Amino acid sequence: MRHAYPDGDVFYRRLDRPFPLAVSAHGATIVDEEGREYLDASGGAMVANVGHGVEEIAEAVAEAAHIGYINGLQFTQRWVEELATELRAVLPDELRRPYFLCSGSEAVEAAVKLARQIWVECGRSSKWKVISRVPSYHGNTLTALSLSGREHYRRIYGPLLTELPRIPAPDSYRHPESEATTGEALEREIERQGADTVAAFLAEPIVGSSGGAVVPSREYWRRVVDTCRRHDVLLIADEVLCGMGRTGRWLASEHFGLTPDVLVLGKGLGGGVAPLSAVVAREELVTTLAGGSGAFNHAQTYSHHPVSCAAGLATLRYLRRERLVDRCAALERPFFEALERLRRDSRVGDIRGKGLLAGIELVADRDSKEPFPRSARFAERLTAAAMARGLIVWPNTGHVDGDRGDLIMLAPPFTIGEDEIGEIAARLAAALGDIE
Numbered sequence: 001m002r003h004a005y006p007d008g009d010v011f012y013r014r015l016d017r018p019f020p021l022a023v024s025a026h027g028a029t030i031v032d033e034e035g036r037e038y039l040d041a042s043g044g045a046m047v048a049n050v051g052h053g054v055e056e057i058a059e060a061v062a063e064a065a066h067i068g069y070i071n072g073l074q075f076t077q078r079w080v081e082e083l084a085t086e087l088r089a090v091l092p093d094e095l096r097r098p099y100f101l102c103s104g105s106e107a108v109e110a111a112v113k114l115a116r117q118i119w120v121e122c123g124r125s126s127k128w129k130v131i132s133r134v135p136s137y138h139g140n141t142l143t144a145l146s147l148s149g150r151e152h153y154r155r156i157y158g159p160l161l162t163e164l165p166r167i168p169a170p171d172s173y174r175h176p177e178s179e180a181t182t183g184e185a186l187e188r189e190i191e192r193q194g195a196d197t198v199a200a201f202l203a204e205p206i207v208g209s210s211g212g213a214v215v216p217s218r219e220y221w222r223r224v225v226d227t228c229r230r231h232d233v234l235l236i237a238d239e240v241l242c243g244m245g246r247t248g249r250w251l252a253s254e255h256f257g258l259t260p261d262v263l264v265l266g267k268g269l270g271g272g273v274a275p276l277s278a279v280v281a282r283e284e285l286v287t288t289l290a291g292g293s294g295a296f297n298h299a300q301t302y303s304h305h306p307v308s309c310a311a312g313l314a315t316l317r318y319l320r321r322e323r324l325v326d327r328c329a330a331l332e333r334p335f336f337e338a339l340e341r342l343r344r345d346s347r348v349g350d351i352r353g354k355g356l357l358a359g360i361e362l363v364a365d366r367d368s369k370e371p372f373p374r375s376a377r378f379a380e381r382l383t384a385a386a387m388a389r390g391l392i393v394w395p396n397t398g399h400v401d402g403d404r405g406d407l408i409m410l411a412p413p414f415t416i417g418e419d420e421i422g423e424i425a426a427r428l429a430a431a432l433g434d435i436e
């Protein structure tokens with residue numbers, strides 16, 4: 001049977017093309033019903049950090065499933081308790097109390113609400129605005145989307161979005177000297193808005209798919225932290241994509257000596273085996289709530305869920321025991337060295353990233369950095385060409401001006417072999433050669 005609209009009964013993610021039916025997966029390989037193998041170079045949506053088919057994680061999830069639904073307001077249970085404790089071993093001491101949810105979007109929304117609630121409970125209820133950046137991506141629910149700088153996701157929902165201040169994100173490839181890249185833009189925006197109205201600044205320490213693995217300077221983050229402190233603005237680090245080891249450290253924040261006030265985790269936190277995200281606040285913020293209203297005012301039916309937490313717990317134990325974050329850091333060099341061969345194609349403008357997170361920026365003209373016209377659909381065509389060669393990559397578009405800009409994101413599992421890294425580079429180079 002062809003798995004495509006309107007043949008199947010599913011409301012597929014795309015209604016204009018067929019889908020292969022995945023039947024099994026192991027390591028960095030996904031197998032479809034025809035026995036065709038795909039090398040998963042993006043961990044799906046930058047999720048599958050431990051690879052596919054890790055038996056001990058599947059077993060842990062199955063075991064937790066036996067207890068069924070346990071509500072987080074009525075009970076605690078061992079999976080949530082143990083996961084919170086296990087996380088303490090890898091997170092900064094100040095960030096020791098995770099509040100578990102399911103998706104990154106939910107966790108971003110919760111982080112923003114938490115920041116607002118903190119200021120209200122501190123008697124400073126004029127502080128409500130959250131400043132974010134463009135380009136950026138923080139999720140697809142309405143507030144997370146309001147905070148995201150991704151025009152093509154936002155366009156048709158405009159009337160439903162909240163107007164919130166956004167500043168340009170650092171871009172060391174196109175605008176190395178700009179205020180955005182140096183961190184000055186935040187200071188100006190807080191002053192423009194009035195610090196007494198600004199609750200928080202939300203940003204990814206290392207930009208994920210929206211900007212193509214942009215690694216800002218240490219100085220950028222030093223400045224941002226200093227600006228936030230001076231203006232009593234909470235710093236929310238969205239590490240949904242770049243956290244949990246993806247950049248070769250448990251948190252991308254560590255590369256910059258940065259400890260946020262509120263941390264958001266997701267994607268790889270549950271190993272991709274069950275939906276799991278978390279909001280982790282500094283202890284003093286939790287203490288404020290404990291001494292005030294007594295709770296974070298954010299109820300969700302599936303928060304603190306045993307099955308999701310079991311996936312997180314087993315994933316974290318596996319990552320630690322197998323020293324996979326160290327492995328991710330050690331593979332950074334061979335990974336980026338292998339990708340260098342792509343530069344032989346003049347349409348590859350930049351290759352950047354950290355650990356096992358890479359962004360490849362594709363341009364019409366390498367000297368002027370002129371992007372392709374959107375009508376060329378370059379990133380999408382390259383992704384399809386890669387898929388035809390059995391290689392899964394993640395496209396992103398629009399980061400240059402909300403319309404133009406073509407990126408390919410790579411985020412293979414930390415268990416990937418060096419031979420497979422070579423294969424990723426070879427297949428991507430061949431796919432580039434397949435398209436005009």
Ligand SMILES: Cc1ncc(COP(=O)(O)O)c(C=O)c1O
Pocket residue numbers: 045102103104105106108137138139140204208209238239240241242266267
């Ligand atoms: C940085 C970042 N934040 C938040 C999200 C939203 O996460 P989810 O898709 O799980 O809702 C994403 C998803 O790609 C992301 O990359």
